[in-house]
Amino acid sequence: MTVFLHELRQGRKAFCIWTGAIGFFLAVCVFIFPEMKGEMDALSDTFASMGSFTAAFGMDRLNFGTLIGYYTIECGNVLGLAGAFFAALTGAGLLAKEERGRTADFLLTHPISRRRVISEKLLTLLTEISVLNLVIFLLALGSIAAIGESIPFKDIAHLHLAYYLLQLELGAICFGLSAFLRRGSAGVGLGLAGLTYMMNIIANIAPSVEFLKYITPYAFCDGASIVGEGKLDMIKVGIGLVLGALGIAAAYWKYENKDINQ
Amino acid sequence: MDAIKTAQLTKYYGQVRGIESLDLTVEEGDFFGFIGPNGAGKSTTIRTLLGLIAPSSGSAKVLGMDIGRQREAILKEVAYLPSESAFYPGLRGRDMIALSARLRGRDCAAEADRLCQRLQLDPSKKADTLSFGNKKKLAIVCALQSQPRLLILDEPTGGLDPLMQREFFEILKERHESGATIFLSSHILSEVQRYCSRAAVIRAGELIACDRVESLAKSSARRIVIHGQADLSPLSGLRQLEESEGVISFLYSGEMQPLLAVLSTGQIQDLSVTEPDLEEIFMHFYEKEADPS
Known part of the structure; x- marks a missing residue:
């Protein structure tokens, strides 16, 4: 597990910053809920009259006056975007950084198979995403308890599970891309996360491109549907997991046979 | 046993020639010099032997093991010193040395300390802030600490001052005397002539001479x-x-x-x-x- 531990150590600063930042903003959102609660009826009316924009973010199906309605929108913005950026950046950098930083010669001339290097780096990605989400989940529950609201555990757990799966999918796809890249991996990761986010918004607005919901992982993170139906759309989750698995398979296929040039 | 044996080893980067039909034999126990200018194919040969790049055709064995199928087993017995070393950001010299040892699954602390002393390297400094020469010393410690059977050195003395070059070659001579095979690529012909027993000359990706150093000199x-x-x-x-x-x-x-x-x-x-x-x-x-x- 040398590579795994080494990667955890190398990535610990970025991991702490991302976890701290996401946790901080999520907790702040929860802590300001009691103050905003009284104004939410007026806000809900405003949001409900914003046409396509309302549909784009699912605000036509959520009640901002309730904790879960408020949390779903805020969680989507904070955890949905920042968590996806973290997963995409981490996944996209893990393999590419060895060639970019010219450390691939050092690592790959030691008696460790490329398959093992890939596996341990993948384990790092899964561990970081899992720990980040566990910390954020516990922080969210603690924050809700701290403001004296009852915890809608099932809905919160479903929301966090959906965003966890989204991060796994994006992280895995970016990990696969990372095997093909030497430079520019950060841009590719951020670009992919932003693109899939925009695809979901466009699919929400325009029925003619609704098929995009079967491509973007944000579709199975639609808070209004998760809260409304009390479950995740398993077809979309399944497609997402298949895409993630393809990303991982691509990483093994490419990196095991890749020429490491100077 | 042959430490290195290549048969018709060829590597093309797309249409660009790397090495062409290379037949090279280095016997175990040799102190072998591999000579050629930039672009001749020295690094391509070395990178192919180490499994960093795959040959386009031909075959090669290192310590009797096939480079394609037994890469991990080969690397247990081989240490590589690149011409320019890069280290992970934020790690100290001693962290890099320990990481290299852990990747080999061995405790090399005593030998690493000895090498640091001989090369006058302070391993407590951040590796990525070291001067070119000290980076080279750190790479030497990482490579030599595990007492490998075969040492593959690519332009090993670049960045070392003359005193350190002498100390480095003293260490190599000791390793050679204790049975290690040294494969050394170099532009510096005087060091090949001084230390190597055999040498090969590569030109435009093809081997054009391979013999004892004295014979190479006499034959001309x-x-x-x-x-x-x-x-x-x-x-x-x-x-x-x-x-x-x-x-x-x-x-x-x-x-x-x-x-x-x-x-x-x-x-x-x-x-x-x-x-x-x-x-x-x-x-x-x-x-x-x-x-x-």
Whole structure:
């Protein structure tokens, strides 16, 4: 597990910053809920009259006056975007950084198979995403308890599970891309996360491109549907997991046979 | 056993030639020099042997093991020193040394300390802030600490001052005497001539000579230096002819009798006939490329 531990150590600063930042903003959102609660009826009316924009973010199906309605929108913005950026950046950098930083010669001339290097780096990605989400989940529950609201555990757990799966999918796809890249991996990761986010918004607005919901992982993170139906759309989750698995398979296929040039 | 044996080893980068039909044999226990200018294919050969790049065709064995199928087993016995080393950001020298040892699954702390002392390396400094020379020392410690059977060194002395170069070669000689095979690529022909027992010359991706260093020197021309005047026009086999202030110098690869006959008709005050050094041999091989006739 040398590579795994080494990667955890190398990535610990970025991991702490991302976890701290996401946790901080999520907790702040929860802590300001009691103050905003009284104004939410007026806000809900405003949001409900914003046409396509309302549909784009699912605000036509959520009640901002309730904790879960408020949390779903805020969680989507904070955890949905920042968590996806973290997963995409981490996944996209893990393999590419060895060639970019010219450390691939050092690592790959030691008696460790490329398959093992890939596996341990993948384990790092899964561990970081899992720990980040566990910390954020516990922080969210603690924050809700701290403001004296009852915890809608099932809905919160479903929301966090959906965003966890989204991060796994994006992280895995970016990990696969990372095997093909030497430079520019950060841009590719951020670009992919932003693109899939925009695809979901466009699919929400325009029925003619609704098929995009079967491509973007944000579709199975639609808070209004998760809260409304009390479950995740398993077809979309399944497609997402298949895409993630393809990303991982691509990483093994490419990196095991890749020429490491100077 | 052969430490390295390649058969028709070829590597193309798309349409660009890396190495072409390379047949190279390095016996176990050799102190072997691998000579060639930039772009000749030295690094391509080394990277192929280490499994960093896959050959386009041909085969190669290192310590009797196939480079394609037994890469991990090979790397347990081999250490590599790159021409330019890169280290992970934020890690101290001692962290890099320990990481290298852990990747080998061995405790090399005692040997690493000994090497740091001999090379005067402070391993407590951040690796990515070290000077080029100290980075080279750190890479040497990482490579040598595990006491490998085969050392593959790519331009190993770049960045080291002369004292450190001498210490480094002392360490290599000790390793060689204790049974390790040293495979050393270099531009610095004097160090190959001084330390290596055998050498190969690579040109445009092809091996053009491979022999004992003394044999390489003997098989080539003689350096003739004449103080005086002589008409050399009847002679063939002259190269690098230079004349200045009554001194004529040239490389001669023809028969001695015609040379002596020509010189006997001239006005010669002094004459020296010496074996050319490896640098001249190297130039001889490369002049052939420029003028194949």
